[in-house]
Amino acid sequence: MYQEEKPLFVLFIKGTVCIQSRYIILHLVKNILTYSGRTPLQVSRENGKSDGYIFVEQYDWGGNPVARYKLGHWGRVVSDGKRLYQVCYMYDDPLFLYTLPGKE
Secondary structure (H helix, E strand, C coil), X not given: XXXXXXXXXXXXXXXXXXXXXXXXXXXXXXXXXXXXXXXXXXXXXXXXXXXXXXXXXXXCCCCCEEEEEEECCCCXXXXXXXEEEEECCCCCCCEEEEECCCCC
């Protein structure tokens, strides 16, 4: 039987929404959504083997999907509309930049 799971916490800080449950972590910053699609334990195990990744989805203000990306590292992601900036604390050089397609 399906039971709706309530988030463990919902956090709103300066336009950022963070929702975490046992099974998924969502972060919404402006119109960029990042999520793991896995439990925090699975993410931790993957990061320990350098197999971490995160999904980034972009939506228009009407809630329609625009793009979906899979980044090869786990970390926080923000965007200026032209690039994705990712910070991953597990590396000596923790900043990763991704240019969005069509924004070169």
